[in-house]
Amino acid sequence: MPSQSVLVHAPHGRDGALAAQVLGRAGIETIVCRDTEEMLARLGGEAGALLLTEEALLAPQILARLGAALSAQPTWSSLPLIVLHSERNGSGRAPGRPAYLLQRLGAYQGAVFLQRPLPVATIVSVVQASLVGRRRQYQVRGLLEELASLNASLEEQVEERTALALRRAEQLRELSGELLLVEEREQRRFAEVLHDDLQQLLMAALLNVQVLLMAKDAAKKDEHARSISEILDRSGKVTRTLTVELSAPVLYERGLAGALEWLAVEMSKQHGVEMTVHANAADDPSVADLRVFFFRATRELLLNAVKYGGGSAVIVTMSRDGSNALRVVVADGGPGFDPATLATREFGRGGFGLANIRHRAALLGGELHIDSVLGKSTRMTLLVPSRL
Template sequence: MAKQRKRPSDKRKLSATEQQLRAANQQLEASNQQLRASEGKLNAMLRSIGDHISMIDRDLNIIWANEATKKMFGDDIVGKKCYEVYHKRKEPCEPYPCLTLKAFQDENVHEHDTEVMGKDGKIIYFHRIANVALRDTEGKSTAVIEISRDITKRKRTEEMLQAANQQLRASEQQLKAANQQLQASEQQLKATNEQLRASEQQLKASNQQLQASEQQLRATNQQLRANEQKLLDDQAQLKSLASELTLAEESERHRIATELHATISQSLVVSKLQLDTLRASVPSRDIAGTLEEVCNSLDQTIQETKSLTFNLSSPILYELGFEAAVSEWLTERIQKKHHIATEFEDDGQPKPLDDDVRVLLFRDVRELLINVVKHANANKVKVSVRKVGSEIHVRVEDDGWGFDPAEIRVAAVKKGGFGLFSIRERLEQLGGHLEIESAPGHGTKATLIAPLKKEKINDGVKNER
């Protein structure tokens, strides 16, 4: 049977289809170029970040590392085991599973402080965050990203703080010993007076001894006053240093979060919108399916970048204010993530805050809520914010186990922990204080009190300073 000739209408359809395919390929190439440009921007950003960033697969092999990581551990670390490069071990880290494997298992964000060794053999302290970075087509995690920040200076500062605290305790013991010495001197004076009454010669000798003792007492008192003043000066310096460290850390976290949102997140969103548009116009199901997978991957990356940005620093705190940031964190991080019922209450009054007060107060509220999740076993937590005179009062209350505040203070001193002590010290440095109401079995109420931004009056008009 002779072959049928193609009709002109069929040729025109084939020609139109070919033109559509060529147009789709051109759009796909343009999208790929944009993706490569975004990838270049992402790589440039990762290279410019001072933090140490690497990706690790399920076999604990390093599959990618930024320039800061290679500079510290060597240019040849890709392909090697992470425990060999960072910890100079032959076996995986203990306790097992390590932070990276936990991220693969539960796909949650994990962070801790760890000790590593650089290529020059020096010990370095890192604060490390691990989170799932890559997934296969079935949604199974294939790589974990680790972001490590060098906290060696902070560790050294903490060691200096501990040494200073030990010196303070030693000075207190010296003060106690000096007081005991004073009591002994008083007893000696009484004995001397009895000897004075017994003999005139002994009286003269005792008077000389008394004068010498008085001089010694004056010298001791002067030394005690000098030691006391030094203790007060050291304490003020330690509080100021701790506050500056906290503000510096929050400032850096906010800077990194802002850069992530303004560059990487925006580029990823634009790329996804363009790919969605392209996918809708492509007639081929295979190409459309591939583009859909790329879009899903981009969407996952956008969500992870957004989560990372919020973990670093809440943009709501700087854009909408303290109350809005606390309300959002309470809902998103406590209720949705940990399934604890929450309630937020605001008296609606304006509560202007200085920048450092707003940042540190938000950090303290966040630490109290994290303590509720970790230790309280609570079913509900409530945060209330109100203006009282020239102060802001922020109360965090839960219906959990509760505790004896006196026992917590003693335990913190024995174990060398910070916790509520750090919150109390930061508030006092700002001119505020912390109030704790709790008892075993009756929940906990923690009230943060801090000064509002002062106001001044110019030409009869009240302005915020």
């Protein structure tokens, strides 16, 4: 139903048809209702106004049902109700009297009572004015709907942001838990190196010095001096290993590209495995946490290549991809492995290194790709989007 149609209900004679004719001539669309039921049913649709004769309001229960329908309108709506009534004798409370009707309709504010007979022009102008008011109401409805959808999308956004914030908080909690684990593990390892290696070596050197001091024979003295020299050489290697592990200074002094070159030289000396680095300082990440992440992750990947690469040469390549993400590839020509076996391991159980890199890369919005061909090679690719 067009929203500006006027519902007409005039049960007696030709009143309804006449009203439709008069309004039609003024360009106003009408819908003439056959009976009370049709009129009430159509009220639920989008009417522009309701034009009734008082006879229509004499039907049983009509006032109560119409009053209920009018008061059930949404807040933006106040359907214009135009009642044509005749002058009557009798009290103001008599059925058909405006005051009585108005009271029965719950003092409905959208009602206008026009006394018949009246000029055609009056009806037309009252209906036109009512339709103008009604159009405004529909505009208000449109605005309210827009507001509601805006509100809904705002709420959706708030929900999304809240969910995101909760996810981030959860990730942070996970990360700090992992960091504790990693720190604990590293400290234990340093303590082991200090206790099992360095302390034992120093103790051995001390014993050798004591024996050397007491030795009378030159050949014996020589033997102990050589032994002390060997022990000090091994101690030097152990402390170099620790420096590689702790390594932060070189990263700050030489940037990531320089630090990776340094790392390859040190690890290759330490483990006797050939390592080549292709890295350009221009590709260095500008943020420190990315530099630290890439450095530590590469160290772990190099250590894996040493442990599992069967002594094959290792190549490290640092570059930027098309979207300026930083990529570090560590490739060896060792026996390879099946990466599917990693999925069955729990975080922190057994192999810890790759799971840790994966987790950290994900937290930085990046990823670790593993390409391994059994019996041939392993290629680890770390990719993290750039940040300003």
